[in-house]
Amino acid sequence: MQGFAYEAPSSLDALRARLAAAQGAGELTQVLAGGTDLLVQMKQGQRAPGLILDIKRVGETQALTVDGDWLTIGASVPAAKAKAFPLVAEAFPGLAHAIDLIGSSQIQGRASLGGNLCNASPAGDTIPALIANGFEAQILTADGLRTLPVEAFVTGVGKNALASGEVLLALKAPVPGPRSGDAYQRFTPRTEMDIAVVGVGARLTLDDAGVIASACIALGAVAPQAFLAEAAGAALVGTRGEPQALEAAAAAAMAVAKPISDKRGSADFRRRICGVLVKRVVAQALERCTTGGTK
């Protein structure tokens, strides 16, 4: 590993100023949240930043709040804290499970959702769960803030929509209403310490009559970035999640999945598992619509 400078600004203004200075000086800067991706990548020689900017002392990145109808998870909040936050555990059990899949207890003491998203791995576990739940990314810019849906945040393998000098500040989502449930499942050959061959996240909401009123299904690890499989969701709306509806959703998801063949599985295998997971995840989310939910 090469030498580098480390700084940890303690306010939004200081962070913004430091980012601007670094940009002006052409310093190769890397933001640090938990470091569970970054340090590994540096040790492997994949990244060699000159400046590491630790954002954990910036209060806004550590926020974990419910404000009216919105849940806010600061970009550097550790996974262990995020998954245990009562609203996350109760109203977002699928997201909580996705967070819980990251590494081990030790890793979760550091790893953040912001890091998982910014790292932009096609297999990042929280990303499909964030997309399915309609999360938005709140971004600190040179002179203010901007928001982007999480779905638009990741732009390719390892690439995100942040411009130079920008930082992800927080993730925000509407608190789900009644008769709503989410789920996330991934497929890995091992039970732990593995990387998703396919990941599927879903958020369903039922109407008063128990018919699916809205369905968001997001797929991970079957394309360069996780994405919303709109046709899969559409196949469920207006149904009660009967077996044929699940089959239709699975078929729609398989049709839009664009997996590659690599050491972790062939494209055919991935597509097939994608279909299986869509059915299982939708069934789980559906069950949560009647047993879980908030308000």
Added chain:
Amino acid sequence: MSEAMDFKVIGTRPIRPDGVDKVTGRASFGADFSLPGMLEGAVLRSPHAHARIKSIKTDAALAASGVKAVVTGADFPQVAAGAIEGGEGGGDFADLAGNVIARGKVRYHGHAVAAVAAQSRAQALAALALIEVEYETLPAVLSLDAALAESAPLIDEGLMTSGLAEPATAPSNLASVIEMGNGDLDAGFADAALIVERRYQTPTVHQGYIEPHACVGRWGQDDQAMLWCCTQGAFDVRSMTAKVLGQPVGSLKVIPSEIGGGFGGKTTVYLEPLALLLSKKSGRPVRMVMTREEVFRATGPASAATIDLRMGFSQDGKITAAEATMAYEAGAFPGSPVGPGTMCVFAPYRIANFRIKGMDVLVNKPKAAAYRAPGAPQALFATESAMDEAADKLGIDPIELRLRNAVEEGDSAIYGPKFGPIGLRACLEAAAAHPHYTKAKDAGVGRGVAVGFWFNVGLQSSAEVHINEDGTVTVIEGNPDIGGSRASMALMAAETLGVPYESVRVVVADTETAGFTNVTGGSRVTFATGMAVVEASKDIIAQCCSRAASLWSTDEDMVEWRDGAVHPRPGVNVEAKPLSLKDLAGKAGRTGGPLLGKASLNARGAGPGFSVNLCDALVDQETGQVQVKAFTAIQDAGKAIHPSYVEGQLQGGAVQGIGWALNEEYVYSPEGVMENAGFLDYRIPVASDLPMIDTQIIEVPNPGHPYGVRGVGETPIVAPLAAVANAVSASAGVRMTELPLSPPRVLEALDQA
């Protein structure tokens, strides 16, 4: 040994002496050692699986900042061919030297081409990038079929197949052929009511030890050299390194560190000769530590194998004939464990008519290294899968089928010798009665049974027992402790001497302190080195008796050793209090000097180890994923000196075998580059993948050891492959014949079912 021994400390479960230091992180492993002025070494490895080296330019690297020495193959002496004795992996010294550093040709991706020593690792790595190597790439040979094909590219242009009836006339990738047989095969198959005939395949796998290879080498001004390293055998490192460097054995001292796993993979040398030559050139000590990626690309692995098996059975389940054609990948140099594979493949059974053919085949992969019971897991995966299929088709309980064919004391093993007392039948009977086997299976679950076998070996060992002046005991031996052997040595010394376990300290010494001792391998340490410790302890007892007799002015045959002290024999008229070890050690100055017991031996009478494994597995019919729901390992230990560490061997072997069966495999690109050289994508099982591994120790004492010990370290990995595959086959409803049983492969089989 007497039938019913009354043990005082043997069979108890004290904490191992190295345990606390290991769990608190204080123990020193291979990479922990450092010396003043030490340089860091790094290896330039081949980017091609197969290529001719046209030129190597090292000037720029040598001139780079911090660099003190560079070596290439040209710096090493030519090493003459000659068999490596006493190791587990076998092989030839010339091939060993060729594997340590390439000369003329690179034979696998990751093959060492040059090495650099610099003041920092970063400088060493930067210098590697400045070495210019010109290659002429050659087609890579990556499978047994490709290697044995008519016009296959030759990995070694001079390799003539050995072991053929007619000498080979042209070079090939087939290094050797082994054939054995007995009886009348055709008649045996003609008698069969059922013939099971299939091809079984197992992938290239790694031992997966957690500690990467590491060493520090220091070449002295007087040409005396020292090596600190993690190894399973300091004496083997000494002989191999001396040979590769063309130095006399006595000029090299090897000091073993604690070892973070080896499983057979640390019975050879990779870095050690490089570190010493870099040290010689630079005049400074040099440390070399592999990365995990280097461990995968350049060490191990266990051979991939293809086994064509044919077994005939009578209606009542007796094996009438058996035939096996076994091809094992040697890697880039000859020396796969196909030899032991052929000896193991039918070893558990009485078979009058059989024929076995083994083939050692070169491919462009790292040279295969020993891995627990080398060659046996692949072999018995085939046989035990076929036995399972036969039981199913004949409608005979799988344990019963094995009982009808099991070898017993007095039977001739198909590989030659007559079996002494062995525990196969006892293990099978224990399995049949085990709650795991008698309880009903959950819905969808398949249950698999398989037998494991390993010869276990003896070989040479030395031990010294020193009685300190306060009566405490120091045992000096030369086997690096990879499985708790220091605790077992202490228990055997304590038992023999009649002292508490806590008063014995066992030291794993360097090659100039311990007497010559073969490698920690072959499941030999508790057996052979244990025997040396017992004999050295008995030497102490004899000296104590003689000294007490002279103190009491009586004859030696008037005294006896009992309960840790010398007593006058009953009826002998001597006015004397018994003399304990402590009493005699305190009087050593007046009775002939320090009490030092010694033994050196070539241990005969190693007892073969048999096991039976039970596995319950559930296949997810939609994804092909396998869940191991229950696993029981039953094994004959002869005598479990320390039952917890025997159980640990059974559990560890089961876990490694489950990994081999389920997800472990080298994934190669068409160019011969391993694509999963790390623990993320080379999937050894994690704790949550496994049920609690239940164990049952059977004790059929081995008469070849004073306390009945037979080796236990290797047999545990043999049965799991077939036990898992049989369980998966039952749950999936389709016979699985190719490992690993990864989800895509199982799903594909389900499609065809």
